[in-house]
Amino acid sequence: MDFIGANILSVGQFERADIDRIFAVADTMGPYARREKVTRVLEGAILGNMFLEPSTRTRLSFGAAFNLLGGTVRETVGITASAMAKGESLYDTARVLSGYSDVICMRHPQAGSVAEFAAASRVPVVNGGDGANEHPTQALLDLYTIRKELSGNGRALDDFRIAMIGDLKHGRTVHSLCKLLCLFKKVHLVFVSPPELAMPQELVEQLRAVGHTVEVTDQLENSISKVDIVYSTRIQEERFASQEEANLYRGRFRLNREIFTRYAQPNTVIMHPLPRDSRAEANELDTDLNEHPSLAIFRQTDNGLLVRMALFAMLLGVEDQVDEYSYPVRWQSRRNPA
């Protein structure tokens, strides 16, 4: 695809070559994200960061990514802050607000709304999550993280094994990741969930149609023993059909240090889309793994910066000029790695 001036709305819009290009550009952003260099390449450009549904993490990641390229951010948070509450159409909002920005990121609670907004916008739009529908930059940063973590282990996106754990029926992030994985070769997937929260059959078939192998199970321990990546997600108790079902499965998908140490290979990588519920009763990734070197969840969010910087640079056609406008960092950063 031609990235300059394009909208980023769905993982479905990417071909394999697009992903490769985004990741190659993301690789060049490391020195800027680590504050080894600063660039002014987007000086004067304005990002309209519109979060009509709250999301501190994603909002700040988009904003910081734009700042790290030298651009400026104008922000809108919450639907009540908007004339849209008074019956204004997405069309009008998009026509007007696109006059104030060079690129717009939008999160919106309704599926399809960001695409509708983008159709009327006069500048490129990046989908920052539209309800249960899509959140393409999350899928890209997940895939980019897998690629990076695998390369440390001598493997690659075209030949690896991943277990996805949790509520695979409703999980937007795992669905999008599966769609992206269809662009690659020789992936072995293990889907670990209670039967009633299983990965939709349609996605399983898509994965098998491109030649991937898929295993479906409700056993956590065995599954993590034979994969390179464990991608954990939350199961909310109210998702179960009955309280009996919830009681039956409570804690059985909670990955903790004991289980990981006992069953997983030492260099298996643990991922999670975040936020996670850190309370003891949650069906979630346990905090006793916080200091474990396999835990990649904060490297994941750091990678989000790189991927978003890459996209902004490509949408505005400056990915080859970032270094040209760079200069040394003046302050002494004591940043610790994730």
Next chain:
Amino acid sequence: MDFIGANILSVGQFERADIDRIFAVADTMGPYARREKVTRVLEGAILGNMFLEPSTRTRLSFGAAFNLLGGTVRETVGITASAMAKGESLYDTARVLSGYSDVICMRHPQAGSVAEFAAASRVPVVNGGDGANEHPTQALLDLYTIRKELSGNGRALDDFRIAMIGDLKHGRTVHSLCKLLCLFKKVHLVFVSPPELAMPQELVEQLRAVGHTVEVTDQLENSISKVDIVYSTRIQEERFASQEEANLYRGRFRLNREIFTRYAQPNTVIMHPLPRDSRAEANELDTDLNEHPSLAIFRQTDNGLLVRMALFAMLLGVEDQVDEYSYPVRWQSRRNPA
């Protein structure tokens, strides 16, 4: 008036020469707003953008205008975010916050509050709307749009015809626009509204006193046939004295493609202060005119940037140095015109 260090509080503070100067400066801002050039002239300056009442459009327009001159924006949204909720006076707020900015824009729900704030502020204050009272930059951008659209049609602010439609009794924007029009010559005005929502007689007399001609009617179709500009505003049903009255007039002030095509001259320009209620039942400008070249409503909001950039440059005394600190745009903008 001397713009450097001045407050912009009311359309009543301007003389004809002031308007001419603002518009001349606004004309020079086009290349920056269209991203053909970038300027650093206000680098290091801080706008305090205080919206104690929500307004996405106006807030972003002020903020983007300041950014486009190279300045930085610090923003406050919502009265609850403020110590003013705990009994702090506008005086204290102004004394303190003016220490943190070089210029302040304020929207406040109470009439007169922005002038009170400005009296205590140590830096210039721009009224971004104080309740039912004033919103001077909206009036300026409306007038600037009329001037620009007329010039395309070979006419000028000193000789043109305008129809104002809708709730002319309560409409802050049409009142302010009428006051500004008193500074010009040979304007013919047609006020189209239900009798009980008519333009206040005082304003009608002011307009006639300076030599303008004024027509008052409740007939939409005839009115738009003989004007250069149609300025449409909303009538909210609850503004009518009775439900019978509302029923009588429902839809009679809604301008749509059929009526416009049939009655208006082809180069008549359609304006609206926005936001508009795009729902079918609203007494409002119809969405079936969205693609019509006469529809200037998004050119209007784009012009808002130019007028606000001009004001900021003049209040800070840099209107002649914008180009001196300019440089070429580094990114590839695919911005579409409004």
Next chain:
Amino acid sequence: MDFIGANILSVGQFERADIDRIFAVADTMGPYARREKVTRVLEGAILGNMFLEPSTRTRLSFGAAFNLLGGTVRETVGITASAMAKGESLYDTARVLSGYSDVICMRHPQAGSVAEFAAASRVPVVNGGDGANEHPTQALLDLYTIRKELSGNGRALDDFRIAMIGDLKHGRTVHSLCKLLCLFKKVHLVFVSPPELAMPQELVEQLRAVGHTVEVTDQLENSISKVDIVYSTRIQEERFASQEEANLYRGRFRLNREIFTRYAQPNTVIMHPLPRDSRAEANELDTDLNEHPSLAIFRQTDNGLLVRMALFAMLLGVEDQVDEYSYPVRWQSRRNPA
């Protein structure tokens, strides 16, 4: 202490030499805060300004201070805007968000929360107020103001007299100020409050232990007659044990022009942490002193900028390079002094 990469969490972490260094750096920030010069020294650096409890004044002061050094600000306001509402731990929030910033300021309603956040953060954290616990930059700006005002009167931090008035039992600002004063010599303190809202005995003893003299009273008039600084704070009526007690003391700690003129020495300085309740019925500093040259409350907030600029510069190790990256102001500021 070594400021580079450090957290600023509590006044208890400072030694005398640290205070002296901060104030020496703050002194160099004047030309930038007064807009006589602009600096780019922190260009490219990002402040994460996280106010999980509203505070317009402090939030804007931190943000503007960072901007005045050339840095960029990404802001979060309100706990609802955060995933922390969904059970995310401070640990996770800190690990993630510290990837997006070079330094973080945090205000949080719970005592101890900012220190917990800082422990997990990968970049320096400044406590912007954690509930009833600490607000160290307020204490620093108060002390810096005392030093500056005294020097105009030929006195110094190592030999002066101060009266603190109001609710000294619950007042976080006066407690922190007392702790800092323990680092200096020969301070005479007069604590003026109703007996049940008196300064905690522990603090009184700490002050005496370092050699300061302390007087405790409920008489406003006599107290202000023999001091260099009057530090006024609010008494909220609901703090009294009974309504009778409230009635007894109502207005007896409200400092106004008549009392000040009659009892205080002419060059006595009036301070207040702000916000103050300007309503007539408040037990507070009266507005009839607003124009009095002794009133330093807005010089105090202006000084807040200097102290915060100094801290940011020191945490990022650029305090000696601010001038190197400076250039003249391009715009014509008509800023009035506080």
